Amino acid sequence: MASTVKKRRRRLRTGLKSHQEPAETEWVIPVRWLKQLIAVFLIPPSWIVTRAFFSSFSTAAVQHRFWASEEFWFFCLGTLLWFIAFFGLPRPMLLYVFGHELTHAIWTWLMGGKVRQFHVSRAGGYVVTDTNNFWISLAPYFFPLYSVLALLLYGSIGMFVDVEPYKRWLFGVVGFTWCFHATFAIWMLWNGQTDLIEHGTFFSMMVIYLVNFSVLSVMLIVACRDVTFSYFGKELLDGAMEFSDQLLHLVHLKL
Incomplete structure (x- = not known):
C-alpha cells in the first residue's frame, strides 16, 4: 500500500569522445536475483x-504447566475474542x-526518510515517501503496531502507578492485538499485495515468516518464566546443530 518518491541522480553526457581505453565488461547481478538467493539462505x-519456538513451548507447557498460567489463558482469551470479532462482526x-x-x-522515519503524503480510507491507503527498502515495505506484515502501542502505554503508566495487578489484562490485550495483526496480515497476503511483488514474493515471505516467528519467540520468553533467553539460545544452537547434521547426511547420501 505504500508509494514512494525516489530521487535519481542523472549523469550528464557531454558528447565528447574519451581517449581512455574501453573498460572491461562488467557482470551485473540484478537485485531481484540477489534477493531470491538471500531468501534461500x-x-x-x-x-x-521455528524448531526452537515449538520445542520451548512444548517444554514449558508439559514440564512447567505453562498452559495453566494466567499469562497463557489471558492471551488465549484475547485471541478468542478477536476471532469472534473477525469472523462474526464487520x-x-x-x-x-x-x-x-x-x-x-x-x-520510513526509522530509516531516516521523510513522509510526504499520508492517506487512509476504508478502500485502502498509501504513503508517499522519499525513500524505500524492503524493511519499510514489509513492516506492516511483521510489526504488530497495536501490540507495541499497548506495551508502550502499559510501560508508560507503570512509571507513575503500580500496574502489576493488571498484568494479566495486558496479556489479554496483546493476544487480541497480535491476533488482529496476524489475521489481517494473512488475509491481505492471501489477496495479493504489491509490497511483496516489489521485492520478490519468495524473499518477502521468508522475511515476514522469520521476523514473525522471532517476535513470537520473544513473546514466549517474556510470558513464560521458565523459558529464558539463555534457554532459548540453547534451543537455537541445538537446532543449528541438528540442521547441519541433516544437511551433511543428505550431502553424503548424494555423493
Whole structure:
C-alpha cells in the first residue's frame, strides 16, 4: 500500500569522445536475483527459529504447566475474542488500513526518510515517501503496531502507578492485538499485495515468516518464566546443530 518518491541522480553526457581505453565488461547481478538467493539462505534460520519456538513451548507447557498460567489463558482469551470479532462482526478495515500505513510511515522515519503524503480510507491507503527498502515495505506484515502501542502505554503508566495487578489484562490485550495483526496480515497476503511483488514474493515471505516467528519467540520468553533467553539460545544452537547434521547426511547420501 505504500508509494514512494525516489530521487535519481542523472549523469550528464557531454558528447565528447574519451581517449581512455574501453573498460572491461562488467557482470551485473540484478537485485531481484540477489534477493531470491538471500531468501534461500533464510530457510535454515527460519527452520531453526521455528524448531526452537515449538520445542520451548512444548517444554514449558508439559514440564512447567505453562498452559495453566494466567499469562497463557489471558492471551488465549484475547485471541478468542478477536476471532469472534473477525469472523462474526464487520471487519474494522479503516483501523487496519490506518495501522498499516502508519507502520510504513514509522519505519520510513526509522530509516531516516521523510513522509510526504499520508492517506487512509476504508478502500485502502498509501504513503508517499522519499525513500524505500524492503524493511519499510514489509513492516506492516511483521510489526504488530497495536501490540507495541499497548506495551508502550502499559510501560508508560507503570512509571507513575503500580500496574502489576493488571498484568494479566495486558496479556489479554496483546493476544487480541497480535491476533488482529496476524489475521489481517494473512488475509491481505492471501489477496495479493504489491509490497511483496516489489521485492520478490519468495524473499518477502521468508522475511515476514522469520521476523514473525522471532517476535513470537520473544513473546514466549517474556510470558513464560521458565523459558529464558539463555534457554532459548540453547534451543537455537541445538537446532543449528541438528540442521547441519541433516544437511551433511543428505550431502553424503548424494555423493
